[in-house]
Amino acid sequence: MSTAVASWSTETAQVTRRWTIDGFRQPWGLGVAILQPVIWILLFGNVFSSVATVPGFGDDDYMTFLVPGILMMTVLYSGAWAGTGFIDDISSGVMDRMLTSPVHRSSLVAGQLLQQLGLCFVQGLCVLGIGALAGASYAGGIVGFLVALAGSMLLAAAFCSLSAAVALLARDQTALIGISTMIVLPATFLSTALMPAALLPDWVQTVARYNPLTWATDIARTALSPTIDWSLVGTRSALLLALAALVAWWSVRAMRTYQRSL
Numbered sequence: 001m002s003t004a005v006a007s008w009s010t011e012t013a014q015v016t017r018r019w020t021i022d023g024f025r026q027p028w029g030l031g032v033a034i035l036q037p038v039i040w041i042l043l044f045g046n047v048f049s050s051v052a053t054v055p056g057f058g059d060d061d062y063m064t065f066l067v068p069g070i071l072m073m074t075v076l077y078s079g080a081w082a083g084t085g086f087i088d089d090i091s092s093g094v095m096d097r098m099l100t101s102p103v104h105r106s107s108l109v110a111g112q113l114l115q116q117l118g119l120c121f122v123q124g125l126c127v128l129g130i131g132a133l134a135g136a137s138y139a140g141g142i143v144g145f146l147v148a149l150a151g152s153m154l155l156a157a158a159f160c161s162l163s164a165a166v167a168l169l170a171r172d173q174t175a176l177i178g179i180s181t182m183i184v185l186p187a188t189f190l191s192t193a194l195m196p197a198a199l200l201p202d203w204v205q206t207v208a209r210y211n212p213l214t215w216a217t218d219i220a221r222t223a224l225s226p227t228i229d230w231s232l233v234g235t236r237s238a239l240l241l242a243l244a245a246l247v248a249w250w251s252v253r254a255m256r257t258y259q260r261s262l
Contacts (some may be wrong), residue, residue, distance in 0.1 A: 078116070
């Protein structure tokens with residue numbers, strides 16, 4: 001008698017459901033994820049508010065300039081820690097049991113990724129809402145609002161997949177945290193998330209030009225501005241989409257590498 005095998009979409013949906021339920025059982029995680037951008041907006045918004053008076057900054061007030069950067073920093077950091085769930089599964093033996101089942105390995109990665117993207121979407125809504133309360137203006141309206149969120153999802157997809165791949169290869173919480181920190185901290189300060197490119201040293205401007213955080217921040221800034229530069233949105237989105245696809249492929253390869261090591 002043949003055994004029925006679920007479709008890839010059904011498997012992915014079930015994996016997503018499992019991670020989502022697990023997330024609701026630990027509501028403190030969502031609370032911290034939302035509190036973090038609040039601190040960043042209040043901290044950076046007040047510490048660097050005088051930057052808006054520096055020649056070459058531009059016409060926007062600093063809060064309006066800052067919020068798109070905080071949006072992308074938030075999903076960047078959340079994505080970088082996404083692999084901790086896989087580390088927990090490896091440590092508890094859950095991962096090994098799942099890999100003995102007739103399930104597509106890519107669905108195990110995709111299901112967790114979808115749950116993380118859902119979390120990042122909620123974070124994005126909170127960041128933009130808090131930013132509005134803090135005085136940021138979104139001249140791009142609802143269309144710009146949605147485009148900014150879409151850009152944040154592309155960035156989140158890339159770094160969630162990257163974190164998953166590192167977790168499956170390193171298989172150690174300390175190693176994952178160390179590697180993630182080595183990636184996200186330089187990415188943050190070698191970007192235009194906090195400062196305009198014109199006010200950065202020349203070498204930082206060069207690095208920032210190739211930084212995915214800058215690409216995503218560019219999307220959000222033009223999307224929330226009075227006139228959206230669709231050409232910029234298209235080119236930056238294509239770059240982020242290509243990066244996300246490449247890293248997602250790597251994370252699936254990492255899953256198969258882990259399975260072969262059992």
